[in-house]
Amino acid sequence: MGQLQDVGEADGWRCWLCDEPVDRTMPPNDPRAPSLDTRISKGRAKKKKQDKGSLPTERLAHKGCNTGKGANDPVVPWPDHLIVVDPAPLIAAAERLERKGGREAMARCPTRSDADAVAAWLVGRFSRLSPELQVHTEIANTGGQFLVSLHTS
Structure with a gap:
């Protein structure tokens, strides 16, 4: 639990994907429970293959957000209350x-x-x-x- 605690503290106990608070006391199988997400996109994966010494960046995520993302590149949504045209990923x-x-x-x-x-x-x-x-x-x-x-x- 030490690594999760360290990453959770570094991320302020907020899910890096949905930006909502993560409750560290939730049972492990709850979708709101904390989990570690290894943040590697396709570009980072290629770089990692070239540079074996670099470690992936681990971020705090809700178990449900992390599971929903799977092995795909993450998508961080823009909030609905903002009025934007052509929002960048x-x-x-x-x-x-x-x-x-x-x-x-x-x-x-x-x-x-x-x-x-x-x-x-x-x-x-x-x-x-x-x-x-x-x-x-x-x-x-x-x-x-x-x-x-x-x-x-």
């Missing part, structure tokens, strides 16, 4: 920013207030999704819509 954007830094266009929004809400949510979500990645947002008026981008610090 969060995991792919995080992996690109981790790998090369720079800027990622994340979504377009119809109003400035929608863009402000998206920007605030993205910074908070990325602080938990990729804690080692320092990001800030930029909002650009693109002729009737607002483009929200993430930049590495």
Whole structure:
């Protein structure tokens, strides 16, 4: 249980997939119970084969979220309350920013207030999704819509 405890503490006892709290006291077979997810995408799996010394990043997940994902690349959903057009896949954007830094266009929004809400949510979500990645947002008026981008610090 020591490894689960360490990963749980590092992730603030929040599921990295759904971003909801994980109750460490749940019975092991409950879908809300804590589990370790080995976060490896197809790109990371190729890199791991090349570099045998690197270990996969383990993250805390609900047993149900982890089981539902299976061996597939994870999909982290955007919340329904945000109004976005063309939302970027969060995991792919995080992996690109981790790998090369720079800027990622994340979504377009119809109003400035929608863009402000998206920007605030993205910074908070990325602080938990990729804690080692320092990001800030930029909002650009693109002729009737607002483009929200993430930049590495």
